[in-house]
Amino acid sequence: MKRVKNLMAIIASLVLSIPFVASAQDGGTYIDSLNVQDSSYMQPLTTTTEQSSSNSTTMIIIAAIVVVAVIAFVVLRKKKK
């Protein structure tokens, strides 16, 4: 019974210490690696480039409409004359 209690105590202390282990490195370990990357091959972007495909589809339609509208304007203007 005592052994079980000791085991439980060890497990509990391990679990309770997780937040401290996972928390920040006050001891200055942020400066262990000072390297500066030239490209983000190792760091997938999560903000600026992530867009939904439906957004792309909308843009395709808008771009096509803009360019076709210019062409249609030219054609119609020519026809009128």
Next chain:
Amino acid sequence: MNKLKDIFTGRNTFAASLGLAAIILLFLAPRAAVNVDEQLHYPHAQKVVNWYFTGGADKTCLETPVTNLKYYGQSVDNFTALINRVFQIDNEFLTRHFTGAFFFWLLLLFAGLTGKQLTGSYYVSALIVVFMLATPRLFGQAFGNLKDIPFATGYLAAIFFMIKFVQELPQPRWTTAVWLGLAIAFTNSVRIGGLVLFGYLAIAMVLIILLKPFLLKQIFSTKSNFVRLSGQMLTVVLTGYFAGLVFWPFALQNVFVNPFESLRVMEHYKVSIRQVFEGEWLWSTQLPWYYLPKWLLIATPGFLLTGFAVFSGLFFFQLKTNRKQLFTELFLFFTLLFPVVYVMLIGANLYSGYRQMLFVVPVLVILAALGFYNLFTLLKNRFLFAGVSVALFIMVLIPVKHQVLTFPVDYVYFNQLSGGNKKAWANYEYDYYFHGVKEAAEDLIAQTGGNNIIVASNCNLSNYFEKLPNASFRYVRFLERSSEDWDYGIFGVNYIHPRLLKSGKWKSSQIVKTYYHHGNPIVVLMKRTDKSDFEGINLADSGNYPEATELLEKALKADENNVWLISYLAKISLKQNDFESFNRYLQQGRAVYPEYEPFFLLEAQQLFTNGKLNEAKTVLDKVLTINPYYNVAASMLNEVKKKLNDNK
């Protein structure tokens, strides 16, 4: 005189221009430089070939989490890997460069044929060939760029057959339909962006019916015409889509889903690369909306911009007249403008100038040649005609002279409008393909003889040293070069902050030779006679600070602009709580390179350690404005914010 006229017919002139182009390409292909993308795509192509040879058992070509290479069809790269494997060719890059030259020649052919389609004159075709050869950003990538040049070839071939197909309505020929399908398939096989060509075909059909409404009646009132056309359209769609996937393992895993997944990835490419633009240093995902038009304006030769302006002006001015080629001209306009407008609208992740958009340049060339052709037909005055001809000749000579003087780094061209190459250096991305490394590598090989050497570089061009048994190669970033063991360094003047470039403080005392391009340094060859820097860093990393400091101080005396050494010395001081030395090193480093990220990180760490959280936050905010991808600073900032919240 008459005999001469008979010889120099339009057709013969076009053929002669293509013949001359072939000779130039064959002569230059063995002398071309290997670019950094080749070192990325060729090994992948070898894996793709192995996938086929092992019947799909070797799946390494499908596992590319970092490089995204599985999303590229890259059929031409794969083709060269296949040729090299089957024929056991030793000089693999030579095969690639001849292949590139062949596809560039095909691009010339289709551009010329499209010019003939427009004007009915082979002289225009010959003019287009000359214009294409004199466009450095295009010709300069003919040999090593097996993505963008073949894609441009497929794109233009598809446009050529599309125009032919539409002009043959209501009864297009079957051969035209099949060639159109194959051209679209080839384009898709290089890059899935070729799917846009299906949309182009639909728009071409709508446009021709708008211009010639009677065609609609001819198609729908005759059953045979309708059935024939439906069959041909189906052939184009099926061939164009499925034939393009045959040499692409990733697409073959799911032919209806994966090509579209690839398209999505390509449109919003997830890899960001640091770029010099307008004198600033930005990540490619931060570049402004006008990045592409600005690059087109500064890096396209003046004669092309002039020709295009003349074409556009005359086109709108002459709209009242009955134009026979209205459809073709409008359609070409569309194929030039649509991709440009589209990538601007979606905020596509572009970098390396307009390399990814090279495929619109041949269309621009055709329209520019057409502009000059239209102008020449208008000029009745003989002297005016001669004057314009001479002016055009001189304008073409400017980029040609640049090409002759700078090959194989000729693709780095900025026009007179932007102030030329001299003004562009340190303001715009320069030799992004590292073509300049070739000469430095050849010099080094000639110097070293049989000595065992370690060569370091800030690019992946190990190919130059693969045949040397006594040389080993390693990659290291230029500013962090002291962290690696090497004897000689070949560094492209790339990935360096433009302000550091302009101050000249990027230079190291270890440089033994600088390679220039129009007076601008593009590559440096370095020799390391003393390894105190490398040894000092190793000692610092293992915690032996006193000895490390001694060695690093010694190295810094010899190479006083080495900010990496200064940041290491500052770090050691900080770890030893020697704040006086720390501040001195920080000041010394910032006098060389004020924007260097490690200095901010070290300063923030000092403030953080001393409990000055608000000041630490300000410093971290600043460094993340300079470089949003300096992840270690982002992690520290999160911690600082957490602590600030806890203290509230």
